[in-house]
Amino acid sequence: MILQGVQEHLEALVRLASPADAGRAGFLLFDAEGHEVASVFPNPPRPAFEIQRDAQGEVALAVSDGSHVARGAPVEVYGQMTGSLWFLHEQSLAEEKALEVLRLARVGATLLLEKNFELDNLSDAVTRHLEEWNFFTEISREFADARDLPDFCDRLVRRLCDLLGAARVGVAIAAHDRGEFRLYGALGGSKDAWPLGQGITGRAIVSGEGAHVESPRLHAEETWLPLERAATREIVVAPMRGGERREAVGALVAIDGGRKGFFASDEVHLLSFVAEYVGSVLSALKGAELRNEMQIARRIVDGMLPRTAPSLAGYELAGRLEPAHEVGGDYYDFIPMGKGRVAAVVADVSGHTLPATLLMAGARSAFHWEAPTTPGAAPMLTRVARHLHDDLASAEHFMSIVVAVLEDVGTVSFASAGHPAPLLRRADGTIEFVESDGIVAGVVRGATYEETRIHLDPGDTLVLYTDGVPEATRGEELFGISRMVEAVEEASKGTAKEVVSSIFRRVQSFCGGDAVDDLTVVVVKRVPARVRPPKEEAPALAEAAR
Numbered sequence: 001m002i003l004q005g006v007q008e009h010l011e012a013l014v015r016l017a018s019p020a021d022a023g024r025a026g027f028l029l030f031d032a033e034g035h036e037v038a039s040v041f042p043n044p045p046r047p048a049f050e051i052q053r054d055a056q057g058e059v060a061l062a063v064s065d066g067s068h069v070a071r072g073a074p075v076e077v078y079g080q081m082t083g084s085l086w087f088l089h090e091q092s093l094a095e096e097k098a099l100e101v102l103r104l105a106r107v108g109a110t111l112l113l114e115k116n117f118e119l120d121n122l123s124d125a126v127t128r129h130l131e132e133w134n135f136f137t138e139i140s141r142e143f144a145d146a147r148d149l150p151d152f153c154d155r156l157v158r159r160l161c162d163l164l165g166a167a168r169v170g171v172a173i174a175a176h177d178r179g180e181f182r183l184y185g186a187l188g189g190s191k192d193a194w195p196l197g198q199g200i201t202g203r204a205i206v207s208g209e210g211a212h213v214e215s216p217r218l219h220a221e222e223t224w225l226p227l228e229r230a231a232t233r234e235i236v237v238a239p240m241r242g243g244e245r246r247e248a249v250g251a252l253v254a255i256d257g258g259r260k261g262f263f264a265s266d267e268v269h270l271l272s273f274v275a276e277y278v279g280s281v282l283s284a285l286k287g288a289e290l291r292n293e294m295q296i297a298r299r300i301v302d303g304m305l306p307r308t309a310p311s312l313a314g315y316e317l318a319g320r321l322e323p324a325h326e327v328g329g330d331y332y333d334f335i336p337m338g339k340g341r342v343a344a345v346v347a348d349v350s351g352h353t354l355p356a357t358l359l360m361a362g363a364r365s366a367f368h369w370e371a372p373t374t375p376g377a378a379p380m381l382t383r384v385a386r387h388l389h390d391d392l393a394s395a396e397h398f399m400s401i402v403v404a405v406l407e408d409v410g411t412v413s414f415a416s417a418g419h420p421a422p423l424l425r426r427a428d429g430t431i432e433f434v435e436s437d438g439i440v441a442g443v444v445r446g447a448t449y450e451e452t453r454i455h456l457d458p459g460d461t462l463v464l465y466t467d468g469v470p471e472a473t474r475g476e477e478l479f480g481i482s483r484m485v486e487a488v489e490e491a492s493k494g495t496a497k498e499v500v501s502s503i504f505r506r507v508q509s510f511c512g513g514d515a516v517d518d519l520t521v522v523v524v525k526r527v528p529a530r531v532r533p534p535k536e537e538a539p540a541l542a543e544a545a546r
Contacts, residue, residue, distance in 0.1 A: 157185030166257030240279030340408035392442025427459025468517030
């Protein structure tokens with residue numbers, strides 16, 4: 001279809017030269033190997049010519065008919081040479097006009113070929129993406145069906161080998177109290193234990209940092225694990241972190257794979273996401289003190305929450321979550337997106353059980369996977385909701401979500417899946433609510449979400465929250481929006497963290513410390529961006545400071 005579009009574009013340009021001027025004019029398109037891939041000559045027969053190659057092997061045309069001229073131009077797609085385009089025309093066509101026709105032809109052909117390249121890549125990416133998210137659904141089910149930890153590791157290994165095309169995958173589980181780890185589902189088996197720090201895998205567990213070793217046999221050591229010594233092309237290790245201290249509870253190690261013979265960057269990236277997801281679950285399951293289901297769920301939630309807010313020029317960010325019971329259904333996060341952007345997410349899943357918590361863990365993984373590659377709040381929420389739909393529906397749960405994408409220039413885009421509208425207090429004291437309608441996730445398959453955009457100026461305060469805040473009760477009386485506004489006003493001159501504390505202090509005082517539902521608040525405050533003085537002014541400013 002794209003090649004047909006190129007031919008139609010070239011044919012139109014030949015006619016632009018006018019039959020009277022162009023005569024038997026036309027175009028030839030060659031690929032990088034010098035093979036003809038398109039020929040457009042509206043007035044046949046085409047002029048006689050010979051294909052020649054210069055010293056660099058590039059195609060050149062020698063026209064046999066002395067009444068014709070051949071003009072060529074290279075064709076590049078996103079900076080990569082893909083071939084050449086040639087315009088054959090009669091000597092009578094003015095050179096200026098011929099060069100302009102060739103220029104237009106090259107521009108149009110390049111745009112069409114780039115579109116073809118994008119569509120091919122998009123098709124591959126969509127297929128890959130569906131496979132990956134099916135995988136996350138499958139390993140959640142495998143976790144529920146597994147008899148014990150070794151059985152789950154075996155199931156996980158089989159799934160990862162299929163997804164990554166890896167020769168072997170192993171799941172290393174650490175026992176920090178004994179200073180050792182065991183490897184499940186791979187060469188060596190779980191009967192052997194190795195000291196923490198041994199081999200590439202052991203070092204990754206100790207450091208908490210991933211590893212990617214190419215041509216491993218050139219770097220092999222005696223201390224390597226049998227699985228590592230079996231690798232011929234490459235080794236990829238991703239630590240599994242979890243718990244409050246984000247300590248590595250183990251690692252995933254894959255060798256000799258990738259659909260193209262080597263692990264691509266997205267495959268390495270995926271292994272890291274799987275490791276993070278599994279690490280959150282396994283860290284909650286380790287230890288006899290975590291036998292109670294609600295305690296397990298609470299540990300998983302604690303492992304999901306951000307330890308600190310990321311830095312974004314011109315903003316202060318703060319968040320807090322207080323579950324009403326042993327485990328709650330709320331979640332919030334700050335996700336760096338690159339290019340001066342951060343996503344703030346607040347979600348509330350129905351229910352306060354371990355399955356609900358696992359669904360929230362899946363949502364967290366989905367947001368962290370989508371955030372770096374989506375342009376705004378609405379596309380991100382749409383993709384995440386589609387990933388979550390089947391699991392939410394089958395578990396008879398639903399999830400309200402609000403996403404705010406913050407840009408360092410002050411622009412904020414919103415999308416909401418049935419979530420309370422964020423509260424915005426402007427620097428002049430004006431109160432607004434940012435409306436962005438959308439159905440809760442898990443109800444409608446293929447739901448799409450619209451985007452609302454606002455601009456924040458220094459002094460503006462944005463509050464994202466779950467319904468547990470305004471719906472906190474004292475007898476039959478609700479805390480309500482007006483009291484939340486008063487709490488924001490009270491701390492309006494303070495930091496984002498102080499605004500969060502003010503809201504929680506007011507709610508807890510109102511309820512007497514017994515909130516019925518979870519309380520989650522995220523505050524985004526726009527502040528003047530710090531500007532460093534020019535280098536030549538710095539000494540003078542330093543002297544003035546003295």
